[in-house]
């Protein structure tokens with residue numbers, strides 16, 4: 001991933017992400033270039049109108065096809081070809097596999113709708129796919145685009161300080177994350193598990209694997225069905241058990 005184009009009526013909303021955290025740094029460094037496009041810049045009328053009343057009546061407004069289409073075509077005219085992805089509740093629900101798929105692309109074009117949605121003919125003629133971040137309705141696609149961008153950018157090599165931390169994250173290999181601790185070793189009478197202070201990195205790794213497996217079994221048995229316990233996990237849990245007994 002080296003370029004992300006976001007089509008939005010609120011470019012300042014999206015631009016604000018440039019200054020935040022690891023994803024902000026990646027964009028500030030230019031590892032990822034972020035380009036915002038506003039359909040309002042592609043209107044022809046003096047009022048620069050991007051929405052209009054829905055045919056068939058009903059509440060709210062619909063995004064007009066022409067300015068949106070011109071905007072999308074301007075985006076497509078630049079740089080390499082890429083699918084146009086609409087963020088909407090009817091789309092494929094984003095999960096780790098979806099993030100990996102999007103992260104493998106050289107370019108993302110994210111279309112953010114507002115109001116009641118965009119004219120269906122734009123979706124039929126210019127949009128290639130629809131992604132959803134979950135089964136709920138948002139007032140705009142921008143929050144969903146921000147989620148997609150964050151999840152995808154952190155997968156890029158070199159973006160996170162410690163590459164392996166992106167690998168250990170929850171959901172890699174269908175596992176939730178292990179518990180995390182930092183100083184002080186005893187806090188409000190609660191101690192950090194002694195294994196983490198042992199300096200025995202092999203044992204610490206086994207403990208982390210076993211904890212992640214335990215949590216996944218407790219919180220997300222569906223993930224266990226999809227990603228069965230591996231030999232490494234079984235061995236780690238077994239060895240830990242024997243050590244505990246020791």
Ligand SMILES: NC(=O)c1ccc(NC2CCCC2)nc1
Nearest residue numbers: 087088113132133137138140144
């Ligand atoms: N679950 C989601 O990812 C999602 C995305 C966009 C949206 N609303 C947008 C879609 C067009 C007008 C507002 N609602 C929900």
